[in-house]
Amino acid sequence: MKRIYIFLAAVLFTTAIYSQMVQKSRTGTFALTNAKIYTVTQGEKMGTLLIRDGKIAGIGESVSIPQGTEVIDCKGLTIYPGMIDGGDKLGLQEIQSVELTQDFSELGEVNPHIQALTGVNPNSVLIPVTRVNGVTTVLTVPEGGLFTGTAALINLHGYTPDQMYAGFKAVVLSFPAVGRTGRRDNRTEEEMEEEKKKRLKNLDGVWEKAIVYARIDSLWRAGKGEEPDYYPEMAALAPVVRREAKLLVEVNTAGDIQTAIKWVQERKIDAVFTGVQEGWRVADELAKAQIPVITGPVLESPRRTSDRYDRPYANAGLMFKAGVKVAIRTNDAENVRNLPYHAGFAAAYGMGREEAFKAVTIVPAEIFGVANRMGSLEVGKEANLFVADGDPFETKTQIRYLFIQGWLIPLESRHTLLYDEFLNRTPGVK
């Protein structure tokens, strides 16, 4: 009996220490007072931002603070909406060179039904590393093959994929590309053209099937025919054919962009172009086609040895100035945290700070159809936001508080924990 007591005491003791050590996120009613509030859509305001039931419940000087509210004084600080990365592999890749930690690519060419959301590891060490820099939401995107899978928008907080899901999914098409895969790709231009034709033909074949499937499916739904056979790939494409869903089209070089514009227009597809590294070469055509673009990475080498050194920095701004709706992405995994720096370089090289910040907040939210819930600081929107001591693009700016869906998230990650442990290591050396 005595032993059991000792055992229980030991358990309680270790639990107590453990709970002291582990910081957990918590929710409730919070008032962020005396703050500058950078709303993105409604200008800059001063005063209080009230968070209740996971949402922004009030903004401004005259917000009344309910009893029992936790007040956080934000004097000298600014509140910004959480940044949204328009495309990356977060949650789908843990260690780049370790194959069995890569879940972003499935076997086969036509995988529109494969779900990125299923592959997301909510406990990836990369996720806290990312969110403590103010990135609250990302589109996580599968790669490989022609139709690479279905991308999913996730909030960077939660313990299951469903808890993280932020309400947008879309099939990804990796548009048949012409170009070299690297310096050692020695194919002739004729060979590459041939291959492109073959791959485009293959794509057309898949799409024709999708149209047929969608027709059968639509008739069946209207009670006019038989149920289509089990064909999950086509079932995933049918909403795109019917313009009920968007299609993300990964396309990068100028020629491929032109081909892709024609391809989606002929098929009346509701498309979003992603990557678009050479968009600046065909910016007017993109603008005319009114196809929104998610571009990046910005911190990238130029595609051709003849290109001006700053083209990747300037690309987003050049497209924006031509009239294209532009969001910015990192296309990274472990360093999605650098999203504000990608946007910052775009800002410096022509896009301007205000538009570049929109490109990582309200613009991706609009593209994903979730602007009613996120992307700016407005009453009624989800409380995805961070509090910083300066311009969020400036490298040295520190983030002081972080909320995702109204949860106050500890600003802790493997990187901060290692810093705390090793800055003054004990034991050191004699």
Add this chain to the structure above:
Amino acid sequence: MKNSLIFLLTIFLVHCLEAQIPTGSLLIHNGTVITITEGTLENTDVLIIEGKISKIGKNLKAPKGVQEIDATGLHVMPGIIDAHSHLGLLAINESTSPVTAEVWTGDALNPLDISIYRALAGGVTTTHAMHGSANAIGGQCETIKMRWGLTDPDQLRVEGAPRTIKFALGENPMRSYGVSRNISPRSRMGMEAVFRDAFAKARQYEKAWAKYREAKKSNPSAVAPEYNLRMETLVDVLNNKVLIHCHSYRADEIVMLMNVCRDFGIKRIIFQHVNEGFKVAPELAKFGAMASVFADWWSYKFEVYYSTAYNAAILTRNGVVTSINSDSEELIRHLYHEAAKTQKYGGLTDDEALSLITINPAKQLGIEDRVGSLEKGKEGDVAIFKGHPLSIYAIPQMTIVDGIVRFDINKDPGDMRLYINPDEKVMPVLYSHSDVDNCMEDTFEFLFGE
């Protein structure tokens, strides 16, 4: 006879031209001068005469014929130095043996590499053109300047810079030999054995030659040992005539190499990448080893999974001379931004952060008396920025090497190639070069797929 005289004269002249590194004279007028070592001076001029800084002060007069650059409202800092780069090289890895101390990247310089110009456009003036990390003891490296416009490979070299050699620990040499070819090292145990074996054999080689030289005094017909360039180089390493730059990640392997070096009397070592350097920062400081790190790269392989972006700050605070490197033709274009990350991750001051890309890498290459700060008598390598170089909005305006403007944002029409290969395809490359692990270029796996 006359012909051969002309021939000899031509050879002599060519030789003279070859040795000549062009220098220039400039007055950089009225900038905010960040000297790194002697504070930041407002409204100050920097006068460069024939490639050397001759004066830093206010209201300097340009000697007749010397070009003036108006730096009003601009920031003037020493040219950025990258202690780990592979740009300007035609070959990177001699991956034929775990020990290849005999080879030298200086034999494979490519002054036409467009990456040199792109680095200049990011304020970089000097890089360390390193051998790759396929071998435990790789080749010797070359310190070069970004003298874009010159086409003689010899003119890239920083003449008189100390010799350096690349070592590598961990996954890369283990993959190149143990895993793919069944040749030791396969493990971190084997790594140590390879170093001890190579050093011990070099000592034997040195002794054999000493014995021969001694014997030669009394016996003119004494037989010399076989000359071996690999061993000659390793003997120089053992005698501290060559700086070791060692690709490394894990704390334990870093300690291992310091122990081996201690046992063989090697004193000067710079650890490269050294993602877990922060874990053994006190040991590094005690040994006097230096560290050249990424600002925030991690998780690209297992041996960097337990790393932190606070590495540079922890190392600096523990007294380790630290630099930020690129190892990438992309990253090298914004090292000033990489340095700024140490302010976010660890709160370094402006001077501390900028030291990581100027005077500290200069120390790691043994050229700190020549470059790395703006001081009288140092070489005229300067980067001029609009905005503070640590700001995200900073834009490099002009980069000067040896007093010659090699990058000017206002004189860049776009295509800056020096040589256009008629066979070069106009097709763009789909995946950028930065996706490739430079360090492993030219290796077995790289060629035959990983």
